Amino acid sequence: MNELRNLLAENRYLFSVDGEEVGLADYRVIGEQIHITHTEITPRLRGSGLGERMVRALLDTIRADTDYRVVADCGFVREFLRRNPEYAELQTR
Numbered sequence: 001m002n003e004l005r006n007l008l009a010e011n012r013y014l015f016s017v018d019g020e021e022v023g024l025a026d027y028r029v030i031g032e033q034i035h036i037t038h039t040e041i042t043p044r045l046r047g048s049g050l051g052e053r054m055v056r057a058l059l060d061t062i063r064a065d066t067d068y069r070v071v072a073d074c075g076f077v078r079e080f081l082r083r084n085p086e087y088a089e090l091q092t093r
Helices: 050-065 075-083 085-091
Strands: 002-007 012-017 020-030 033-041 069-072
Touching (some): 033 050, 033 075
16 A cells, blocks of 8 residues: 655655655745655665656645645656656646
8 A cells, every 4th residue: 555644844755655665755845836856766666666656646645635836856757747648737737
């Protein structure tokens, strides 16, 4: 089971799978924008698809819980958005 927790004081989301913390996403909120500045998956799990699962969960959470416009400062998130047009509206809110 996937879990995404927002650590507001740290401007960080933590991503866990089956109770194991496997990734993180750092962000900054500037006005009505959320800048996703960095994403990271535990090194031993890279290449397993967890990065895409985490970014999908992150964007779904932002879509459901906020009105922020997403700014992808992180190259991984920028590439995910390019390949997944169903999230395009998050960049133009």
